[in-house]
Amino acid sequence: MNRLNNTFATHPATQPLYLSAPDAVTLVRRLGLKNCITGIVVHIRADFLRWLDFDKSARVANHSQDGVIELMPISDDTAYSFKYVNGHPKNTAIGLSTVMAFGVLADVATGAPTLVSELTLTTAMRTAATSALAAQTLARPNSRVMALIGNGAQSEFQAIAFQHLLGIDTLRLFDIDPQATAKLVANLSSSGLKLQVCASTAEAVKGADIVTTVTADKACATIVSADMLAPGMHINAVGGDCPGKTELAAGVLAAAKVFVEFTPQTRVEGDIQQMPADFAVTELWEVLSGTRTGRDNDDQITVFDSVGFALEDFSALRFMHEAALAQGLGERLALIPHMADPKNLFGTLLQTTVKPALRQGSSAVCA
Amino acid sequence: MNRLNNTFATHPATQPLYLSAPDAVTLVRRLGLKNCITGIVVHIRADFLRWLDFDKSARVANHSQDGVIELMPISDDTAYSFKYVNGHPKNTAIGLSTVMAFGVLADVATGAPTLVSELTLTTAMRTAATSALAAQTLARPNSRVMALIGNGAQSEFQAIAFQHLLGIDTLRLFDIDPQATAKLVANLSSSGLKLQVCASTAEAVKGADIVTTVTADKACATIVSADMLAPGMHINAVGGDCPGKTELAAGVLAAAKVFVEFTPQTRVEGDIQQMPADFAVTELWEVLSGTRTGRDNDDQITVFDSVGFALEDFSALRFMHEAALAQGLGERLALIPHMADPKNLFGTLLQTTVKPALRQGSSAVCA
Numbered sequence: 001m002n003r004l005n006n007t008f009a010t011h012p013a014t015q016p017l018y019l020s021a022p023d024a025v026t027l028v029r030r031l032g033l034k035n036c037i038t039g040i041v042v043h044i045r046a047d048f049l050r051w052l053d054f055d056k057s058a059r060v061a062n063h064s065q066d067g068v069i070e071l072m073p074i075s076d077d078t079a080y081s082f083k084y085v086n087g088h089p090k091n092t093a094i095g096l097s098t099v100m101a102f103g104v105l106a107d108v109a110t111g112a113p114t115l116v117s118e119l120t121l122t123t124a125m126r127t128a129a130t131s132a133l134a135a136q137t138l139a140r141p142n143s144r145v146m147a148l149i150g151n152g153a154q155s156e157f158q159a160i161a162f163q164h165l166l167g168i169d170t171l172r173l174f175d176i177d178p179q180a181t182a183k184l185v186a187n188l189s190s191s192g193l194k195l196q197v198c199a200s201t202a203e204a205v206k207g208a209d210i211v212t213t214v215t216a217d218k219a220c221a222t223i224v225s226a227d228m229l230a231p232g233m234h235i236n237a238v239g240g241d242c243p244g245k246t247e248l249a250a251g252v253l254a255a256a257k258v259f260v261e262f263t264p265q266t267r268v269e270g271d272i273q274q275m276p277a278d279f280a281v282t283e284l285w286e287v288l289s290g291t292r293t294g295r296d297n298d299d300q301i302t303v304f305d306s307v308g309f310a311l312e313d314f315s316a317l318r319f320m321h322e323a324a325l326a327q328g329l330g331e332r333l334a335l336i337p338h339m340a341d342p343k344n345l346f347g348t349l350l351q352t353t354v355k356p357a358l359r360q361g362s363s364a365v366c367a
Numbered sequence: 368m369n370r371l372n373n374t375f376a377t378h379p380a381t382q383p384l385y386l387s388a389p390d391a392v393t394l395v396r397r398l399g400l401k402n403c404i405t406g407i408v409v410h411i412r413a414d415f416l417r418w419l420d421f422d423k424s425a426r427v428a429n430h431s432q433d434g435v436i437e438l439m440p441i442s443d444d445t446a447y448s449f450k451y452v453n454g455h456p457k458n459t460a461i462g463l464s465t466v467m468a469f470g471v472l473a474d475v476a477t478g479a480p481t482l483v484s485e486l487t488l489t490t491a492m493r494t495a496a497t498s499a500l501a502a503q504t505l506a507r508p509n510s511r512v513m514a515l516i517g518n519g520a521q522s523e524f525q526a527i528a529f530q531h532l533l534g535i536d537t538l539r540l541f542d543i544d545p546q547a548t549a550k551l552v553a554n555l556s557s558s559g560l561k562l563q564v565c566a567s568t569a570e571a572v573k574g575a576d577i578v579t580t581v582t583a584d585k586a587c588a589t590i591v592s593a594d595m596l597a598p599g600m601h602i603n604a605v606g607g608d609c610p611g612k613t614e615l616a617a618g619v620l621a622a623a624k625v626f627v628e629f630t631p632q633t634r635v636e637g638d639i640q641q642m643p644a645d646f647a648v649t650e651l652w653e654v655l656s657g658t659r660t661g662r663d664n665d666d667q668i669t670v671f672d673s674v675g676f677a678l679e680d681f682s683a684l685r686f687m688h689e690a691a692l693a694q695g696l697g698e699r700l701a702l703i704p705h706m707a708d709p710k711n712l713f714g715t716l717l718q719t720t721v722k723p724a725l726r727q728g729s730s731a732v733c734a
């Protein structure tokens with residue numbers, strides 16, 4: 001059942017909790033998706049409010065022909081996290097997800113990992129949580145209708161988050177792949193949301209209070225153009241999130257007040273990569289903390305140019321860690337050797353040959 | 368025994384091999400430390416010879432009061448790896464290693480992780496392998512006596528690597544902590560190496576062909592000063608490996624021909640951080656490939672200013688992966704959800720409630 005043994009498992013700091021994908025699904029089923037997203041929003045808000053406590057950096061990306069693999073580290077004085085995440089749009093053709101992720105929490109004081117967790121499901125929740133948090137802050141309070149452009153893996157999470165955290169009651173749906181929309185409709189048939197399938201982005205956007213774009217192609221695309229805009233709209237632009245990948249026409253950005261997570265990263269990865277380097281943006285944490293204003297009036301168009309920032313994964317991992325411990329889910333991994341004398345790493349190789357008696361009960365280390 | 372289930376484990380790309388610390392110890396005991404280090408040298412040499420194939424970057428470090436946590440990613444056209452590694456010198460006081468590490472291999476074409484492995488033991492082997500490879504290239508061929516300054520966790524691995532790959536037969540030992548030296552002497556008592564315990568660095572260095580420094584304090588220290596040098600020495604400086612942490616006096620570097628792994632990283636982290644930005648260095652891969660010369664004559668002093676580069680971990684992880692598969696070691700982790708329809712992540716949350724019959728045989732996903 002678990003992969004520890006007497007030689008290696010005696011120091012708790014060497015045994016990170018392992019939360020597998022099945023365990024994460026169990027956790028979300030037990031607590032409910034709505035409650036998990038809400039819990040993650042609480043954590044993200046709290047962490048954004050102490051923004052200056054974090055050692056932040058833009059993510060490190062290795063680009064290849066068909067995709068990208070990224071590492072997203074962040075830390076405060078006590079905790080460290082990173083996420084591993086890929087983006088490979090062609091994966092779905094071979095039965096794999098476009099986005100797969102896992103992450104780690106660690107103790108800053110010692111460097112010891114404390115959690116190794118799936119982050120594919122959790123990323124979907126934290127992205128929806130961040131979008132909802134931004135919209136709570138930036139959209140008109142009476143927003144009820146949301147256009148949802150791109151009906152892939154992330155879309156239902158956005159729908160559930162906006163239903164429960166914003167009061168959205170109607171979704172206007174469009175995807176270039178009608179099967180994706182059909183899947184969303186089937187998945188959300190008992191959600192209580194009114195689902196309106198549209199024939200184009202322009203049709204879906206018409207009459208929407210909020211426009212959420214979660215498309216996945218790795219290309220500069222114009223999903224939303226300026227002529228689709230109506231006064232007071234909030235645009236939650238989630239899919240334009242790496243260099244060469246955008247969703248909004250430059251005219252949309254020019255017509256709007258634009259909000260971002262972490263400016264240095266968004267200038268490279270976000271929709272604003274199309275704009276001059278001095279294009280004015282406001283960071284979300286500044287609005288949350290009251291340092292800067294959000295929406296200035298009901299007619300203003302607001303854009304949340306979301307690319308996904310490491311702090312959101314930090315917050316989500318902490319939520320999942322706490323929830324998994326509370327639910328008794330997960331196992332321990334012997335990822336780090338534990339040594340009787342930590343200066344004696346070489347001794348781990350000698351132990352059983354020098355003192356065979358110690359091998360009793362630790363068959364996994366016998367050669 | 369393993370953490371897979373019917374719902375999540377049907378696509379091999381979602382099941383990375385997990386090589387725990389006990390499994391890595393088993394592997395090294397089975398194959399022998401000498402053979403593992405030699406195997407890693409073969410991999411590192413082969414990868415250094417195709418240096419230009421790699422997407423390289425300096426590591427990403429989060430520094431804190433007592434230590435540092437780093438991520439070290441690298442990739443070629445087909446494989447990606449990263450290492451997580453900390454450096455916390457005070458850890459040994461609470462029974463933890465100064466350095467703890469784990470790493471991941473992934474498939475560049477899909478972004479799917481293929482291996483999650485311990486890297487604490489493996490880092491010790493790859494560091495020794497890199498040192499030996501550099502010394503094979505740079506030290507005088509008739510080198511027999513090595514001073515080993517710093518007798519901590521890394522020291523025995525250096526000793527074994529230099530014994531078997533360089534022909535070193537005598538070690539001159541010094542550590543500010545006599546217990547560390549006593550531990551090394553005990554560990555290597557049956558190695559066949561002649562072990563000479565010395566009272567100071569200066570005494571240990573006297574008469575040495577090669578000087579290896581593997582000290583761990585996070586501070587600028589002068590372990591080796593210019594007055595200790597003798598013509599023809601090769602200095603293998605391993606411990607000076609992050610900003611503010613050096614081992615060699617500037618005069619040592621000025622008197623020597625200096626070789627590095629990856630210049631942009633070493634300028635920040637290596638002993639040459641003390642020198643001007645245009646201080647001349649040669650990259651090891653250039654010497655291995657014949658592009659530039661190594662040692663120019665028997666009297667020249669050579670310094671390998673080693674900081675540890677991501678490519679070495681890439682090579683070591685590939686060796687360990689191949690060896691673990693060949694030995695049937697390790698288990699599979701359900702780190703990534705597998706979905707019947709990869710665009711339907713949300714569906715993983717509905718599955719058992721919509722179709723309870725599917726729950727049979729997959730108790731881990733039942734809420």
